[in-house]
Amino acid sequence: MSITENIKYIKDSLPSQITLVAVSKTKPNEMLMEAYNAGHRDFGENYVQELVDKEAVLPKDIHWHFIGHLQSNKVKYIAPFVYLIHGVDSFNLLKEINKQAQKNNRVIDCLLQIYIAKEETKFGLDFMEASEILRSSEFKELKNITVKGFMAMASNTSNEKQIKNEFKSLKEFSNQYSEFNILSFGMSSDYQIAIEEGSTMIRIGSSIFGERNYTE
Numbered sequence: 001m002s003i004t005e006n007i008k009y010i011k012d013s014l015p016s017q018i019t020l021v022a023v024s025k026t027k028p029n030e031m032l033m034e035a036y037n038a039g040h041r042d043f044g045e046n047y048v049q050e051l052v053d054k055e056a057v058l059p060k061d062i063h064w065h066f067i068g069h070l071q072s073n074k075v076k077y078i079a080p081f082v083y084l085i086h087g088v089d090s091f092n093l094l095k096e097i098n099k100q101a102q103k104n105n106r107v108i109d110c111l112l113q114i115y116i117a118k119e120e121t122k123f124g125l126d127f128m129e130a131s132e133i134l135r136s137s138e139f140k141e142l143k144n145i146t147v148k149g150f151m152a153m154a155s156n157t158s159n160e161k162q163i164k165n166e167f168k169s170l171k172e173f174s175n176q177y178s179e180f181n182i183l184s185f186g187m188s189s190d191y192q193i194a195i196e197e198g199s200t201m202i203r204i205g206s207s208i209f210g211e212r213n214y215t216e
């Protein structure tokens, strides 16, 4: 199936309140333009340089989601235009995003990345660390960021029950923050489970653009 057909197929199967982020990392601009011409506007990238290069030449009404691990010293490159930063995993990073947002005279929306997987390799905060950040007075002083919710990745496993429980734990945690309205979880392999468990934003790469030909 083509990119256009893939997007239509996925969107048709989604409840209307769910946002689809098309994860276009490693994919050439022509492929993003095919999705764009099919009416799609939300794209996710996880390398700063690649995102900056794509933003420079692609249409200005694209919503660019940064979904990777963001280093503090690179925030400045995406601060002028980024739409939503999904992977915030420290207070220092939040402070740097706030500083760069201020320089650009804007407010940047962010998600705190929560570690829910039973694996050693994934980034993120645990529930306790996230709560501590959110109730600290230093956090409340950051006027140029808005935390809109949480992002997470489940374990890379075929055990659906485990994936379900991991998503469930995030949903339960998020219930205490009724002011947040974004829960970003679910990828090509697990987005159906994610939707059942309360995701509001899914991040789909390979099911739209095909397999990526490198290993991360």
Ligand SMILES: *Cc1c(COP(=O)(O)O)cnc(C)c1O
Binding pocket: 023, 025, 046, 067, 068, 153, 187, 188, 189, 203, 204, 205, 206, 207
């Ligand atoms: C690559 C990536 C995705 C998309 O993965 P697919 O399996 O290709 O759908 C989603 N979220 C993050 C954080 C990613 O890095």
